[in-house]
Amino acid sequence: MPIQELKKYSSQVKTGQNFSAFDAGSLEDLFQYELQHPRLNRTVKGKLFLREILDLTSMQVSLNRLPAGAAVPFIHKHKQNEELYIFIKGNGQMQVDGETFDIKEGTVVRIAPDGGRVWRNNSSEDLYYIVIQGKDGSLSQDTFDDGIPLETPPSW
Amino acid sequence: MPIQELKKYSSQVKTGQNFSAFDAGSLEDLFQYELQHPRLNRTVKGKLFLREILDLTSMQVSLNRLPAGAAVPFIHKHKQNEELYIFIKGNGQMQVDGETFDIKEGTVVRIAPDGGRVWRNNSSEDLYYIVIQGKDGSLSQDTFDDGIPLETPPSW
Numbered sequence: 001m002p003i004q005e006l007k008k009y010s011s012q013v014k015t016g017q018n019f020s021a022f023d024a025g026s027l028e029d030l031f032q033y034e035l036q037h038p039r040l041n042r043t044v045k046g047k048l049f050l051r052e053i054l055d056l057t058s059m060q061v062s063l064n065r066l067p068a069g070a071a072v073p074f075i076h077k078h079k080q081n082e083e084l085y086i087f088i089k090g091n092g093q094m095q096v097d098g099e100t101f102d103i104k105e106g107t108v109v110r111i112a113p114d115g116g117r118v119w120r121n122n123s124s125e126d127l128y129y130i131v132i133q134g135k136d137g138s139l140s141q142d143t144f145d146d147g148i149p150l151e152t153p154p155s156w
Numbered sequence: 157m158p159i160q161e162l163k164k165y166s167s168q169v170k171t172g173q174n175f176s177a178f179d180a181g182s183l184e185d186l187f188q189y190e191l192q193h194p195r196l197n198r199t200v201k202g203k204l205f206l207r208e209i210l211d212l213t214s215m216q217v218s219l220n221r222l223p224a225g226a227a228v229p230f231i232h233k234h235k236q237n238e239e240l241y242i243f244i245k246g247n248g249q250m251q252v253d254g255e256t257f258d259i260k261e262g263t264v265v266r267i268a269p270d271g272g273r274v275w276r277n278n279s280s281e282d283l284y285y286i287v288i289q290g291k292d293g294s295l296s297q298d299t300f301d302d303g304i305p306l307e308t309p310p311s312w
Contacts, residue, residue: 019267082215139215
């Protein structure tokens with residue numbers, strides 16, 4: 001079951017043999033995206049999942065705008081996946097296993113699968129963030145160990 | 157070998173049994189972070205890797221600010237890892253396997269390991285973006301399949 005109506009976006013995805021690219025629009029316009037949330041049984045605005053649009057195979061990612069004063073109404077854990085929250089604008093609070101701390105632009109939070117997590121925007125401006133999940137323990141190597149520089153220079 | 161001097165940041169990381177959190181500062185202040193780039197053999201400013209700071213196990217992630225007019229000087233591929241680029245402010249161009257396209261706030265680009273990629277900021281304002289890498293094909297399930305909602309409500 002697709003999380004969002006992919007047909008709406010598939011024609012806008014630019015693809016090549018080794019890539020797919022999508023212009024989601026400015027972050028302020030994230031409210032244009034909505035999904036029918038299976039747990040809340042209502043439409044949620046301001047959340048765009050990227051895995052299905054881009055055919056990601058190692059991660060699920062969402063772009064998020066949470067309105068001023070809004071709170072996620074339930075705590076959740078994960079079965080297999082680690083999550084990373086990157087807050088890019090605004091202020092709020094996060095609670096993990098009952099411990100509360102402030103979040104703001106530039107706060108990054110890793111949560112292991114078993115961490116009970118919830119967050120809220122207890123400020124007067126909207127909160128923007130990116131959530132990434134990947135299978136816990138799946139990364140073998142990265143960056144300079146995994147990258148291969150090519151001799152050929154860019155063509156521009 | 158640590159990519160960045162972790163000792164500088166480790167005392168600022170808040171940790172619990174199932175999480176780690178770090179305040180990287182506002183995005184405009186990303187130039188405070190620098191690393192000795194092993195390929196360029198010089199210091200690069202405006203790139204902060206998060207895996208080592210947060211003990212991430214499923215992904216490497218960097219927060220980036222690329223100055224107006226700057227270009228990454230080499231194309232690279234990956235051995236195992238898929239990459240996702242999320243552009244959050246500014247304008248520029250990306251090239252994958254020789255195909256060039258524009259990037260801007262809200263552009264998201266998935267690149268398979270074998271894609272030869274490079275990007276530049278050919279604008280007059282700085283370009284902000286997040287790069288995530290995960291092991292290609294490693295994700296089994298996500299979001300509503302992997303999440304477990306708890307009955308206990310948040311304590312706030």
